[in-house]
Amino acid sequence: MTQSITKHISKGVATLTLNRPEVFNSFNREMALLLQEKLDACEKDNSVRAIILTGNGKAFCAGQDIGEITNPDLNPGFKKILDDHYNPIITRIRKIEKPVICGVNGVAAGAGANIALACDVVIASDKASFIQAFSKIGLIPDSAGTFFLPRLIGFGKASAIMMLGDKISAEQAEQMGMIYRMVSSETLEEEVNTKAMILANMPTKALGLTKRLLNESMNNNLESQLKLESKLQIESASTEDYAEGVAAFVEKRKPEFKGK
Numbered sequence: 001m002t003q004s005i006t007k008h009i010s011k012g013v014a015t016l017t018l019n020r021p022e023v024f025n026s027f028n029r030e031m032a033l034l035l036q037e038k039l040d041a042c043e044k045d046n047s048v049r050a051i052i053l054t055g056n057g058k059a060f061c062a063g064q065d066i067g068e069i070t071n072p073d074l075n076p077g078f079k080k081i082l083d084d085h086y087n088p089i090i091t092r093i094r095k096i097e098k099p100v101i102c103g104v105n106g107v108a109a110g111a112g113a114n115i116a117l118a119c120d121v122v123i124a125s126d127k128a129s130f131i132q133a134f135s136k137i138g139l140i141p142d143s144a145g146t147f148f149l150p151r152l153i154g155f156g157k158a159s160a161i162m163m164l165g166d167k168i169s170a171e172q173a174e175q176m177g178m179i180y181r182m183v184s185s186e187t188l189e190e191e192v193n194t195k196a197m198i199l200a201n202m203p204t205k206a207l208g209l210t211k212r213l214l215n216e217s218m219n220n221n222l223e224s225q226l227k228l229e230s231k232l233q234i235e236s237a238s239t240e241d242y243a244e245g246v247a248a249f250v251e252k253r254k255p256e257f258k259g260k
Helices: 029-044 078-095 111-117 133-137 147-151 154-164 172-177 189-200 204-219 221-234 240-250
Strands: 006-008 013-018 049-057 059-061 100-104 107-109 123-124 128-133 167-169 179-182
Touching: 006 029, 013 029, 013 189, 029 078, 049 059, 049 189, 059 100, 059 111, 078 204, 100 111, 100 128, 100 189, 107 111, 111 128, 111 147, 123 172, 123 189, 128 172, 133 154, 147 154, 167 172, 172 179, 179 189, 204 221, 204 240
Parallel strands: 013 049, 049 100, 059 107, 100 123, 107 128, 123 179
Antiparallel strands: 006 013, 128 167
16 A cells, blocks of 8 residues: 655655645545654654655645545544644644755645644645645635744735735745745755755754744743854754764864764
8 A cells, every 4th residue: 555655765855745636635533643654754864864755756845635624524624633633733743853944846735734834844846736625615724824924024924925815825925935946846946955965964962952942932032042053053052963063173174074
């Protein structure tokens, strides 16, 4: 049986691929729970120092599988879908203290768009697009879309995009600061893998602490953030990677970080 999420690990990079191309990688319960399981495994595996999330086929992710919620025998209900499926996925992406790079290979709609935007680095193909599709069927944006999108592009644009359900091209998304970079579809995999390899060879502890600081900055005031920076800078200065970084600088050589 083909798994709805595939996992491949190479040179410190774990690639998780959404693998239901026949339904544009839309989520059903099995796929949502499996992604959580794969993310947990990546978090616990010390050999994994960067994570790629991408999709198989023409789409990245079309959001919720409508076939599941319109089938009385399969529909878990919206409370279970959010509490058990999407919210834990978003929480895991943000709490894993390793960089998560999203390679958006095609359309990212609904929850699929917002899962992408929760990642640390988002690189999209020129054939990709982002759609807050919720309003088209009488729903509100979920999967932390109302949290991240206004912070990425501003309140006014986020409000309009969510209410109108506009299709945003990868080029537009890059221009408005929604994503890190757009590349050609032919070079997407190479670009994502290159960035993941760079991050996998960087000081993982410092990257994780940076991620924690960014998470806390969403709610902290300046004084609280400065205090947390001080605390975590002391923590990062006690790592083996910091000692290696300083030694490499003094010796004028390339550092060899171990993620410790």
